[in-house]
Amino acid sequence: MAIHPSSVQNPAYDDDYYDTSTPYPSSTLRLASKHTTEGYRDGITASKQQFIQEGFDEGYILGAALGLKVGGLLGILDGIVGTIYGLLHPLDKKNVDSKSSEYKDVLKEQLKRQQKVRETAKQELALEKVFGRDYFGEDGVWKWAAEEEDGEMTFDDIILQHPLIVKWGDIVNKQAEELGLDLKDDVEFEDEGNAGDDS
Numbered sequence: 001m002a003i004h005p006s007s008v009q010n011p012a013y014d015d016d017y018y019d020t021s022t023p024y025p026s027s028t029l030r031l032a033s034k035h036t037t038e039g040y041r042d043g044i045t046a047s048k049q050q051f052i053q054e055g056f057d058e059g060y061i062l063g064a065a066l067g068l069k070v071g072g073l074l075g076i077l078d079g080i081v082g083t084i085y086g087l088l089h090p091l092d093k094k095n096v097d098s099k100s101s102e103y104k105d106v107l108k109e110q111l112k113r114q115q116k117v118r119e120t121a122k123q124e125l126a127l128e129k130v131f132g133r134d135y136f137g138e139d140g141v142w143k144w145a146a147e148e149e150d151g152e153m154t155f156d157d158i159i160l161q162h163p164l165i166v167k168w169g170d171i172v173n174k175q176a177e178e179l180g181l182d183l184k185d186d187v188e189f190e191d192e193g194n195a196g197d198d199s
Contacts, residue, residue, distance in 0.1 A: 005112040059140050063131065065155050066162065068123045070125045073168050076183065080175060110179075116174060121168055132166055 053093045086106040091100060123129075135143055159165060176183045 033044060059071070062142075062155050062158065065126065066130060066159050066165075069159050069162075069165055070127070070130055073123060073165070073172050074118075076172050077114070077121050080179065080181070081111065081118055082116045084114055114175065117171065124145070125164060125168060128173065130162070133163070 041072065080163055088104065088111060091107070093105045137143055142158060142162070144161060144163055146161045148157065160169075173183065
């Protein structure tokens with residue numbers, strides 16, 4: 001007896017055999033989900049180990065250097081106020097002639113002015129403002145435009161371009177110029193080996 005070709009089930013001609021719209025078995029979906037979740041966790045773990053410490057180290061160095069610069073500016077302003085007060089204090093204790101009296105009045109006026117500058121600086125250079133959202137993003141990256149010098153960007157380059165550091169650096173320099181003070185950025189130390197040598 002001859003078999004008619006239409007009565008034989010041939011996968012090549014079976015529409016359901018190649019149907020891609022049928023869902024995967026549930027066990028396959030669970031396995032794919034498990035592999036995706038585990039891969040995500042492994043990726044996050046590896047990423048944390050590689051980048052969190054690096055990010056912390058970089059942020060710590062930048063934060064410490066920025067805090068040091070802010071402290072330096074406030075220290076200079078404190079020094080200016082202290083110096084004026086030191087000049088004025090002996091004049092308050094003794095009888096002074098008219099020339100010294102004029103000098104005393106000038107110093108008092110200058111003291112008030114410098115105290116006001118110092119107080120404004122303390123408010124504007126408060127750490128919560130210096131490190132605030134106006135200047136740093138959620139990821140800890142600075143928002144101001146920092147330009148490279150000599151093709152290399154250092155933390156000092158970045159810090160010196162912080163808008164508040166630029167503003168108060170200029171103000172401090174102007175205050176010092178008005179008072180005839182010479183501010184030096186670099187302090188020179190004697191070589192330790194030569195410190196005790198008189199020869």
